[in-house]
Amino acid sequence: TNALLVSGLSKSYGNVVALDDVSLRIAADRYVSLLGPSGSGKTTLLRVIAGFEEPDAGQVVVAGRPMDRVPAHRRGIGFVFQNFALFPHLSVKENIGFGLVNREEAPLAPRLADARVRDMIALVGLTGLESRRIDQISGGQRQRVALARTLVTEPKLVLLDEPLGALDANLRARMRSELRAIRERLGITFLHVTGSETEALAMGDTVVVLDRGRIAQVGDAASVYDRP
Ligand code: ADP
């Protein structure tokens, strides 16, 4: 089955065309890099898939379900923002558990939520920092909290908008291999937006290149690299 099927998506802001008839099919458990210059429509595509924006035309189907009538918070899609969007006054543990305990639908019992949060903290390498506040940890550690907070809700599809953009080169390289390891363990489909060709090729099994709101290329990392 396809984890994600996007057909004929278009979206304009006034007379700026952000997406122009974009169609895309992503198989389950793939790691897909979405590459393109600034302004090519990457963030808009993620936001439409996530349900934060209405498209002018086209359809998004996730795991066989058309998303038109599914409210954004029930879509089973995780989103990791460029700027992390964490609660600075809460601890690492509270940030990661927040969505599990406070969600409308089927909030977890505290004991169950605690256990899941503990496992996730170990998975992303934050053990020992559980009680630190977000404003008392480093940028790389914040990135792990943001990732853990999304993964702990067990989404099938995770959308990452320049998740490593705020990190220095060393941390970025480390987070890349950690993301790959997490993906292998959890069997999640990732769609990862980046403006960096290096990052797109290092991370993705598949690279999708967006240019002026249209899909310019789709292929495995090697084939995209070979073309001019
Ligand atoms: P990127 O780093 O991917 O280029 P931007 O910083 O351009 O992203 O955009 C960040 C956010 O601002 C996105 O949610 C996008 O929808 C919104 N945005 C981008 N361009 C504009 C614009 N011209 N007017 C209003 N909002 C915009």
Ligand code: ADP
């Ligand atoms: P990217 O993420 O590749 O940088 P975006 O999806 O942020 O591209 O933007 C695509 C185009 O749409 C750009 O020209 C941007 O200025 C415009 N745009 C994005 N969001 C908005 C918005 N909320 N209002 C107006 N224009 C926007």
